[in-house]
Amino acid sequence: MARPREFDEQQALAAAMQVFWEKGYEASSISDLTSRMGIQRPSLYAAFGGKKELFEAVLGSYAGMSLAFIERRIRSAASVREAMRVYFQGIIEGAGGSNPDLGCLCVNTMVELAPHDVIFAQFTRDYQLKLTELLQGTIEDGIRTGELSSALNPAAVARALIISAIGLSVTMKARPDRSLVENAVTEILTLLE
Template identity: 70%
Template sequence: MVRPKEFDERVALAAAMQVFWEKGYEATSISDLTQRMNIQRPSLYATFGGKKELFEAALKAYAQSSLAYVESQLRSDTSVKASLLAYFQGLIHGAGGSNPDFGCLCVNTMVELAPHDPVFADITSDFQIRLTELFQRTIDHGMQSGELSKQLNAASIARILTLTAIGLSVTMKMKPDPSRVEQVAEEILTLLE
């Protein structure tokens, strides 16, 4: 007879995601994971597979949650400029329970694992594509509402915003002098003029 699981998989996965986000994939041990997930090694392996499979599941969950949060944030204000400003300020100061010192788990994975592992390259590439689509829809909305000029190239600006968000996320992990980044959010909006 199979024993029923004595833990909530979603809670355990969220705990694993937090450990990977704080420490990175390579620096995270199985002991770190089982301790934070509050499960035993056999349960981890039986439920999630190995460390790589657990990380893949955690990264996919993070990407989905992060994109849903960004979409919600970009729709939170009637002004496209105000919502984009809030988004980029959130990258600088932390928003939605995030810690700028940890960066973005997807961006961290782009740097740490994606160059060497096609599975993680695909996940992080998809994340970038979907983030760019969110930015483009937001800019298109601003153009349709009349807030933004109809002469803007929404696709091009969306790609620039995605790369800027990635770069800013990496920069914030380095704990820069606040004077170097405080005005960045406003400066980014000059792309929309």
């Protein structure tokens, strides 16, 4: 119809994600974003609407990728126990191969934006809910196959594990001693017994 975009929106979104992930929402300026996205300022507004809308797009993209990534890792584990171990270990080492102390973008958003904006409260709550359901399903599988005790309450355990995982993600941002968190994770995983 007319002149086409010279940049790839997905690629620009990925670059914006890095900026927001590293600096948080407030500390990321439009100039930070455009320079890392490799686009001009008006292009950002034309393609995404504004800073907040861009962040919403980034967060949606992140949540989708993150959930898919975690689900893949969990499903490829040999047992439920190992799946959970792998999940927590991923948090310690920085899932996605990125810098560990960036944490999870959704967790960061819960802290920075959820209290001030119902949109982000709803979104991050939903993300946490989906993660919980993923773990709950995995636990139920474990009970079905006999790996886990049928006395477990899959929903409650899953919720407890996700809350712990969020706490671990936050804890990692302060660069704690590695052995301390490893021991703590081992302890947390006894919830499966």
